Amino acid sequence: MGRETYTGDVAFEVRGHLGLITLNRPKALNSLTQLMCESITIQLQDWAQDDDVAQVLIRGAGDRGLCAGGDVASIYRDMVELQDHDGGPLLPDGTPAYRAAFPGEEFFALEYAMNLTIAEYPKPFIALMDGVVLGGGVGVSAHGSHRIVTERSRIGMPETTIGFSPDVGGSYLLSRAPGALGVHVGITGMHVGAADAIHLGLADAFISSEQLEDLTQELTHQRVDQVLAQRAADPGPAALAEADWIDQAYGHQDVEDVVAQLQQLGENVPEAAETAELLQTKSPTMVKVAFRAIRAAAELTLEGALSQEYTIAVHALRSHDFREGIRAQIIEKDRSPRWRPASLEEVDDDLVSHYFTPVPGKLLNLR
Numbered sequence: 303m304g305r306e307t308y309t310g311d312v313a314f315e316v317r318g319h320l321g322l323i324t325l326n327r328p329k330a331l332n333s334l335t336q337l338m339c340e341s342i343t344i345q346l347q348d349w350a351q352d353d354d355v356a357q358v359l360i361r362g363a364g365d366r367g368l369c370a371g372g373d374v375a376s377i378y379r380d381m382v383e384l385q386d387h388d389g390g391p392l393l394p395d396g397t398p399a400y401r402a403a404f405p406g407e408e409f410f411a412l413e414y415a416m417n418l419t420i421a422e423y424p425k426p427f428i429a430l431m432d433g434v435v436l437g438g439g440v441g442v443s444a445h446g447s448h449r450i451v452t453e454r455s456r457i458g459m460p461e462t463t464i465g466f467s468p469d470v471g472g473s474y475l476l477s478r479a480p481g482a483l484g485v486h487v488g489i490t491g492m493h494v495g496a497a498d499a500i501h502l503g504l505a506d507a508f509i510s511s512e513q514l515e516d517l518t519q520e521l522t523h524q525r526v527d528q529v530l531a532q533r534a535a536d537p538g539p540a541a542l543a544e545a546d547w548i549d550q551a552y553g554h555q556d557v558e559d560v561v562a563q564l565q566q567l568g569e570n571v572p573e574a575a576e577t578a579e580l581l582q583t584k585s586p587t588m589v590k591v592a593f594r595a596i597r598a599a600a601e602l603t604l605e606g607a608l609s610q611e612y613t614i615a616v617h618a619l620r621s622h623d624f625r626e627g628i629r630a631q632i633i634e635k636d637r638s639p640r641w642r643p644a645s646l647e648e649v650d651d652d653l654v655s656h657y658f659t660p661v662p663g664k665l666l667n668l669r
Contacts, residue, residue, distance in 0.1 A: 305317075310326065310337075310341075311325075311326055311327050311335055311337065311338050312324065312325055312326055312338045312341050312342060313326050313363075314341075314345050316352075316354065316355060317522040318522030318523045319354065319355060319356035319357065319522065319523065320355070320356070320357060320358070320359055320518075320521045320522045321345075321349045321352075321355040321357070321358040321359070322358075322359055322361075322518070323342060323345070323358065323359065323360040323361070324360075324361055324362070324363055325338070325360070325361070325362045325363060325368065325369050325442075326363045327363070328362070328363045328364025328366065329364075330370070330373070331362075331364075331366050331367055331369065331370035331434060332362040332363060332364070332367070332368065332369040332370065332439075333369065333370050333371055333372060333373045333374075333438070334369060334371070334372045334373060334413065334438045334439075334442070335373050335376070336408065336409045336412055336413075339409070339412045339413045339415075339416045340412055342416055342442070343412070343415060343416045343419050346358065346416075346419050346420070346423060347419070349425070350423065350424055350425065355425070356425060356426075356525070357425050357426035357427075357428060357521065357525070357526055358423070358425060358426070358427050358428065359428040359429075359430065359518065359521060360427070360428070360429050360430065360442055360443065360446070361429075361430040361432070361514075361518070362430075362432070362433065362439075365433070366433050366434055367432065367433025367434025367435060367436075367439070367454075367456070368429070368430060368431055368432060368433060368434070368435045368439050368442070368443060369434075369435060369436070369438060369439030369442060369443075370434050370436050370437070370439060371436045371437030371438040371439055371460075372409065372413065372437060372438040374464065374628050374632060375628070375632055375633065377405075377406045377409065377619070377628070378625065378628040378629065378632070378633055380404065380405045380406060381404075381406070381619065381624070381625045381628075382625070384404060404616075404619045404620070406615070406619045407615070407616060407619065407664060410469070410612055410615045411612065411666055413438060413441065413470060414441075414469070414470065414471070414608040414611065414612060414666060414668065415668055416441070416442070417441045417442070417445055417470050417471045417604075417608065418445075418471075418604060418605060418608060418668050420441075420442065420445040420446055421445035421446075421471070421604055423446070423447070426447050426448055426525075426526045426527075427445075427446035427447050427448065428446060428447070428448040428449075428450065428521065428526050429442070429443030429444070429446040429448070429449045429450065430443075430450055430514055430517075430518075431443050431444075431449055431450060431451045431452075431455050431457060431499070431505055432450075432451075432452045432454055432455060432511055432514060433452075433454050433455065433456065434456050435455060435456065435457045435458075436456075436457070436458050436459070436460055436493075437458075437459060437460060437461060437468075437469075437470065437472075438470050439457075440457065440458075440459060440470060440472055440475070440504065441469075441470025441471060441472070442470075444457075444471075444475055444504045444505070445471055445475075445604075448506055448507070448526050448527075448530065449504065449505040449506045449507070450505070450506070450507050450508075450509055450517075450530075451495075451496035451499050451500065451505040451507070451508055451509075451537070452496060452508070452509060452510060452511040452514070453495075453496060453508075453510060453511060454511050455495055455496045455499060455505070456493045456494075456495065457493060457494050457495075457499045457504055457505070458487070458491060458492055458493035458494060459472045459476065459487065459488050459491065460491035460493075461491065461588070461592070462488075462489055462490070462491050462584040462585055462588045462589050462592055463491045463584060463585075463627065463631060464585075464624065464627035464628050464630075464631050464632070465585040465587075465588055465618070465621065465622075465623030465624040465625070465626055465627030465628070465639065465641070466585075466588060466615075466618050466624050466627065467588050467591045467592040467595055467611070467614050467618065467657075468488045468592055468595070468596065468611075469608075469611040469612075469614070469615060470608075470611070471604055471607060471608055471611070472488065472611075473488070473592075473595045473596045473598075473599040473607050473610070473611055474599045474602065474603075474604045474607035474608070475503065475504060476488045476502075476596050476599070477596050477597065477598075477599040477600040477602075477607075478503055478600070479501075479502040479503055479504075480501070480502075480503075480543075481548065481549040481552075482548055482549050482551075482552035482553070483501075483502055483542050483545075483548060484502065484596055485552050485593060485596050485597065486548045486551075486552060486577070487502065487542075488592050488596045489557075489581065489584070489589050489592045489593050489596070490577060490580055490581060490584070491584065492580075494542070495537075496508050496537040496538075497537040497538050497539060497540040497541070498540045498541060498542045498543075500537060500540065501540035501542055501543050502542065506530075507530050507534040508534060508535050508536065508537035509530075509533050509534060509535060510535065513533060517529060517533060545573065547567050547571045547573065547574045550563065550567060551563040551564045551567055551574060551577075557581075557589055557590050557593050557646055558646050558647060560581075560593075561578050561581055561582070561646065564577050564578035564581075565578045581646075582645075582646070585623040585627060585639070585641050586641055586643055586644065586645055586646045586648065586649045587621070587623055587641070587643065587649050587653060587654070587657075588618075588623060588624075589646065590646065590649050590654045591614060591654055591657045591658075594654060594658070595610060595611070595614060595658075598610065598658075605668055608666060608668060609665070609666045609668070610658065612665075612666035613657070613658060613659070613660050613661065613664075613665075613666075614657045614658065616661050616664045617656060617657045617659075617661070618657070622642045623639075623641055623642065626639050626640060626641065626642070627639050
């Protein structure tokens with residue numbers, strides 16, 4: 303029998319010497335709430351001091367995946383309420399720069415603190431990245447010490463699709479992928495499978511999904527390195543490892559030049575042409591912001607990257623595109639966002655720089 307400490311949207315249990323975290327919102331694909339982030343951080347801190355817990359594992363309830371990200375539907379409701387009732391000055395994209403404190407700021411701060419806690423955890427932190435692992439799902443898994451993928455894994459940072467930029471330390475992780483692959487994955491929002499996730503540095507080992515229950519049971523009394531040595535298998539070839547056209551296209555300093563290069567390469571490489579078309583469906587502002595953020599994160603620590611992401615988030619919460627992206631993709635699901643500005647050419651350097659300008663009184667303190 304295990305030692306259960308809390309059950310709700312996230313469940314905690316100790317089985318043998320394994321601390322077990324189960325994200326428990328299967329109907330919402332285990333999307334993260336603020337309370338879940340707080341609870342996970344507190345429990346991890348407790349287990350770090352608990353001699354009975356030798357290692358920690360995180361998994362998702364249900365059969366669809368680990369986690370689809372943060373609960374942005376609730377953030378959208380707050381955005382609508384605040385933006386519709388504040389008559390403050392306008393931001394560079396024409397949306398109100400309302401003065402009110404925004405509830406989403408606290409959510410992001412707590413989520414990013416959780417991400418750093420996982421990355422710096424003093425005991426093995428094992429993540430079962432089975433099924434859908436998107437956005438915040440990457441944040442609760444890919445910073446761990448032992449990241450396990452399966453044939454069902456679909457991993458990605460889809461933020462530009464909803465008018466946002468890769469966060470939860472995603473810019474840091476993607477910046478360390480081989481060549482320009484991280485920039486490509488981050489600004490397109492594409493999903494990758496097990497082999498590509500390992501190649502990108504987002505995962506470590508492949509195990510078939512049918513073995514996960516046995517794996518979890520073995521981890522209650524064996525060390526993770528011993529178990530993986532016995533169970534890890536070959537995930538097969540990574541498609542991205544052979545995509546030489548990506549480095550050719552992303553060698554430019556401006557996104558417009560990247561798209562032009564993709565279009566040129568597309569005459570012989572269909573995937574390049576498809577990428578050029580895909581990028582033009584994303585938020586033009588956030589494609590440029592993400593492009594800059596991922597590149598900049600290559601020179602930052604994880605803590606520095608999270609701080610940069612928080613500044614971007616503070617501005618995004620007050621933007622037209624984040625609100626519009628959530629509306630189109632999640633609330634009304636018409637899949638027809640009306641971005642503002644509407645094209646990459648209309649997004650100038652001043653607007654992009656705006657997202658990297660710290661706001662007094664709204665700086666992330668992770669310590």
